[in-house]
Amino acid sequence: MDGMQPSAALSADRLSKHFGDRVAFQDVSFEIGYGEVFGFLGPNGAGKTTTVRTLGTLLTPTSGTATVAGLALTPDNAVEIRRRISIMPESPGLYLRLTVLENLRCFADLYQVPTATKRIEHVLSAVHLTDRAQDACGALSKGLRQRVALARALLNDPQVLFLDEPTSGLDPVAARGVHDLIDELRQRGVTIFLTTHRLDEAERLCDRVAILNTTLRTIGRPDQLRDELFARTLTVRTAVPLGAPDRLFGSVTGVRAWHEDDLSTYVLTVDDPAQTAPEVTRALVQADADVLSISPSHHSLEDVYLELIDVPAGQP
Amino acid sequence: MTVNPRLVRAVVDKELREFRRNRSMVVGMAIIPLIFSVQPLVTVFALSSSASGPLRHEHVLLYMLGIPALVPSLVASYSVVGEREQGTLEPLLTTPIRREELLLGKALATFIPAAIVAYAVFALFLACVGLFAQPSVASALIRPSDVIAQLVFTPLLAGWSIWVAIVISTRANDIRVAQQLSTLASLPSVALAILIALNVIDVSLLTGVVAAAVLLALNRIGWRVASALFDRERLILGTKA
Known part of the structure; x- marks a missing residue:
């Protein structure tokens, strides 16, 4: 590099990968800034892992361009790109006959890590495995193996870290441990490209997410995607059905529309829930309604995902 | 292309550690030398002094070239397909190592124990013949040439067997198939060594040098061919795009 860090840690422009007639992913474009945690979501077979492998120089793209850790994704740059990034595949892929330390030592040598011993101690401590360093990897649980794989991915202090389903098959406690580690890495400014099925995981960890189903369906912050896809609503619950809801809600200026969702439950479409909620409350009190609750409706990332994933490519 | 010795050494160290802890590999490397040394020793010990005459026209010692031809093929055939089957190939390929360095490391890791075993068994064979065979038989057998x-x-034979086995290992989808094909591929070398040992094929200094x-x-060439056939995409996906 010439001393100036490019603005994007990772970018793709109309990147595609085909296997013969089969399209793994098509026309994928995005830009990820340094220090960003970027979630890559999609169903099985959507092309997530193939995208990671392509950006990680393991597969050659069929068309399109990309830059990874400041370098153009070309065969000539492959070795240097691999030096600057790390990939943690879905399966840890550890040498089960070797100890944790021996596994890490091998990869530290392959990354030509200076002061390898110190670095290994550091990554082992980061994944809380210092006391298991001499254990054979074959004797470790799945969760611990995943942590060893994460330690291995951190050995070269990567500029961009690809995590492919890092919590796949882990129990909630082990998954929580991996989440905490990702949080720590984010705080240290590591750019993370996280592919996952787990939408709660993406919502919790990622600054932005992209939804892929062969083509990129959407990209943005989770809250932004929710706002784009779903109307903002307030849900009003009363003890008994309102006498004249049409008149009541029609008198509140911020309410665009309303419908009765269930007996005594009313969903109001509003411009700004925070501004409209007090007005609705006042109107309800004036109408002597027995109000049980007024709450802004919450749409999860899962709702966004389910809304988008079945839409045919090219449609909004 | 320049080879980075540190990366090659990292692969060699890792492979040797794995071999040591893989019992089937150790047993495999021990059985073939036993077959190639015990039976000939028993035959040689049973020979009387009168057998030394015909022995002077044969190259019985070269029969032991079967060891470096066969032993490494068993191990080398595991090198790529084995990594692939145990799921360790992909993490390895995400590191900055080039395929030429990776394969050289794997070849050296097989070559070192195979050469040590072959030389050690040969030295043991010579020692046993020198100590326990009839003196005239021993002098007829042990000729400087x-x-x-x-x-x-x-x-040279070990290296050739290794590269053939690695080529097979990069293309095979199953460890057993790779081992069987590699053993089969090293049989011509073994047969040649036996035919020379039994004087069916006459060799001179010139033919030896050639x-x-x-x-x-x-x-x-084997290194080049194995590297060219080492297709990351096919090895990761199982198919070529």
């Missing part, structure tokens, strides 16, 4: 041929051809030069060239 055959000893030199054994010393020279052991690494054969050594050819094997040296084949070793170099």
